[in-house]
Amino acid sequence: MGFSEGFIWGAASAAHQVEGAYDEDGKGLGIWDALSAGHVKHGENGNVACDHYHRFKEDIALMKEIGIKAYRFSVSWPRIVPEPGKVNEKGLQFYKELVQELKEAGIEPMCTLFHWNLPMWLHELGGWRYEGISDAFAEYAKIVVEALSDKVEKWMTLNEPTCFIGLGYGIGVHAPFEKGIEKPQDEMKADIASLSKNALLAHGKAAKAIRENAVLPPKIGIAFNGALAAPVSDRPEDIEAARAATSPENSFFGNVSWWADPSILGKLPPLLEKVTTPEELAVIYQPLDFFGYNCYNTSNYEDRGGINPAVYPGMPRTAMDWPITPDALYWAAKLFHERYGLPILITENGMANIDFVMSDGKVHDPQRIEYLKGYIGGLQKAAEEGVPVLGYLYWSILDNFEWAEGYDKRFGLIHVDYRTQKRVRKDSSYWYSDVIKNNGV
């Protein structure tokens, strides 16, 4: 016994990272369009990206060839609401055609409402600091749900609030590139707490808007990320230490529990409690259907003083410099299911590799295959032990715009030559086809 029948094997992407067409058909600018100059490696930007906006049919044909059963895409908020109160029908049309094409290919469309490219008009009102942002997000959610929910069943309100709040307003490496970290610590913490509250309110209001307006009975979640500690051994005290390090009492934005405790358990971490009223918590705390988690590694091994001393010189790392820790999905599924009681959906997992088209015209990526064997194997073990796991979505279907890292970090199952937009399936995509056929590794 391994993965359930009907286990969802899929792949993911995000609008700003793949679509391009940044100013076409009435799209407004988002913060990544307008503010990223000077912040991205090699001076690159997402203006064209993979040109998925024009090539989605070709891309879906490749997904079908691979055998993928679900595609997690995100909707670009500034494409749909380019200015306050205005709905861009052409933008909606794009997503309607996208989900239609997916359905015809037998692929389940899964929709993320916010994957980071905040409309500039909202940024100018204060961005995630603006008090009206959660209502604006709920209105936008309703528009998208009315357009797509006859075909979309699974919804993720937010992708990685840890990143768009923490990296966007704290560390300043993601748009809008604010360095809260340079403020006095208390001030920075209070600021991140109230920004986080607004993001949580946006989630809660959007979740409600989805439930109230969806045609197909919706399944709703958040795609979380954040620290995950794996135990150093199977001894109960080591497992307990991992549990405590993963969900500390006094959590902050880099901990999953900072976001998931309020939204799934209705419980506020101390710093959030200071800025959140009981009425607000009631808005944040909505029934959810799955626990989405974007998982790349356990954080023990990070050179940041994790609980595991297993960092060693020369340990395997991806092209992102991220440690390769195959037990990550096992512990993610175990620990997060145990704490939150929801079925687990791995909303992202994958690796950046030094991929290029080789002299035989193919892209050989054995490192990625090995990476996946280990990680998916771990998830399979969790499923075998009885953790309800709904699915696994590889990040990413295509090489794409990796935010501040630009284009040279390649996560795709499909290689993209950005000069010609030519797609080439990597070896790992053929390997993944077999995994899908066999329902496991």
Ligand code: GCO
């Ligand atoms: C994230 C995002 C993706 C990234 C991916 C690789 O996790 O940061 O959801 O947009 O591209 O995770 O870094």
